[in-house]
Amino acid sequence: xxxxxxxxxxxxxxxxxxxxxxxxxxxxxxxxxxxxxxxxxxxxxxxxxxxxxxxxxxxxxxxxxxxxxxxxxxxxxxxxxxxxxxxxxxxxxxxxxxxxxxxxxxxxxxxxxxxxx
Amino acid sequence: xxxxxxxxxxxxxxxxxxxxxxxxxxxxxxxxxxxxxxxxxxxxxxxxxxxxxxxxxxxxxxxxxxxxxxxxxxxxxxxxxxxxxxxxxxxxxxxxxxxxxxxxxxxxxx
Numbered sequence: 401x402x403x404x405x406x407x408x409x410x411x412x413x414x415x416x417x418x419x420x421x422x423x424x425x426x427x428x429x430x431x432x433x434x435x436x437x438x439x440x441x442x443x444x445x446x447x448x449x450x451x452x453x454x455x456x457x458x459x460x461x462x463x464x465x466x467x468x469x470x471x472x473x474x475x476x477x478x479x480x481x482x483x484x485x486x487x488x489x490x491x492x493x494x495x496x497x498x499x500x501x502x503x504x505x506x507x508x509x510x511x512x513x514x515x516x517x
Numbered sequence: 518x519x520x521x522x523x524x525x526x527x528x529x530x531x532x533x534x535x536x537x538x539x540x541x542x543x544x545x546x547x548x549x550x551x552x553x554x555x556x557x558x559x560x561x562x563x564x565x566x567x568x569x570x571x572x573x574x575x576x577x578x579x580x581x582x583x584x585x586x587x588x589x590x591x592x593x594x595x596x597x598x599x600x601x602x603x604x605x606x607x608x609x610x611x612x613x614x615x616x617x618x619x620x621x622x623x624x625x626x627x
Contacts, residue, residue, distance in 0.1 A: 404560075435617070442604070443561070443617035491560050506553070506615065508560030 402426065404509035406492050412515045413482055421477045421512045425494030432475050433493040433506065434467055443491065449475065482516045489513050521605045526622040529595045537590040537621055539605030544585055548608050551615060552579065552590045554601040561604060561617075564590065600625045 405424040413419050425432050434446040445459040449469045460466070464482075469475040479486055490513075493506040522540040529535040541550065549568050553561040565572055565579045567588070572579040578591040592599055604620040 433615075442619040445616060493560070505551070505563035505566065506561075508562065510560050 404492055404494050404507050406490075406509035406512050408512055409510065410513045410515075412517065414517050415484060416481055418478065418480045419482055419514060421479075421490050421492075421514070423475045423477070423492030423494075423509060425473065425475070425492070426507055427473075429494035429496055429507070430472065431495040431504075432469055433495070434475070434477050435491045435493065436488045437491060437511070438488040446477070446490075479514075482514075484516050487514055487516045520616070521607070521618050523603070523605055523618060523621045525619065526624065528624045528626065529592075530626050531597060532594050535592040535595045535599070535623065535625075537592075537603050537605075537623065538587065539589070540587045541605065541607055542586045544607050546585075550579070550581060550585075550588050550605070550607045552577070552588075553604045553606065553617070554599075555604065555620070556601045564603070595623075595625045597625050597627060599623060 404426055407422045411419055430451045432449040435443040436446055437443050447460055447467045448456040464480045467475060467477045477490060489511040491508055491511045493508040495506045496504040520543055527537060549566050551566040552564040554564050555561040565574050565577050567579045567581050569581060571581060580589045580591060590603060600623055602620040602622050604617045606615045606617050608615055
């Protein structure tokens with residue numbers, strides 16, 4: 401498809417387990433974002449990748465969270481030793497980036513719903 | 518963080534215009550104002566963006582105050598499909614990320 405693809409769409413895990421969430425951005429988009437949305441809340445910024453630049457990790461809530469982007473395309477968000485408060489919808493978005501990084505719209509995926517029991 | 522302030526909720530009747538306000542007093546001169554909306558169980562979708570001048574597209578209009586510390590998203594004729602959470606946001610001046618608050622929940626009555 402032409403849109404941002406996220407997997408899995410739903411993930412139920414037990415407290416203490418590690419989880420990986422995958423994002424496949426729109427082809428050619430150099431900017432990639434991860435956001436988290438807890439029930440009834442707004443979008444919380446987690447991390448931002450722009451081309452080959454060092455990612456902006458300032459939104460990651462703890463060192464249990466990490467993300468990588470391989471080959472400037474697919475990104476994986478990893479949560480280690482999950483806690484119940486990690487339960488949320490994790491949204492990925494991509495954007496053209498570059499000279500359009502301030503004006504280009506973000507295209508969001510449908511999200512990965514994480515439930516930690 | 519780049520902060521925006523929006524009303525928690527607004528209501529409108531179908532076919533009527535809707536004006537969704539947003540305050541962004543910390544915006545800098547090079548930041549673009551963006552609006553997104555989120556339908557239930559979906560990711561947010563882009564609505565419109567602007568810098569200084571008012572903007573129109575097929576979805577909505579964006580009116581930006583002269584001092585750029587506030588803006589208003591205008592839906593000229595609300596439809597039931599416009600019921601969503603509307604987020605006002607702007608780009609940080611040195612980074613491309615967007616900050617989102619809790620947005621405004623718009624309810625449209627038939």
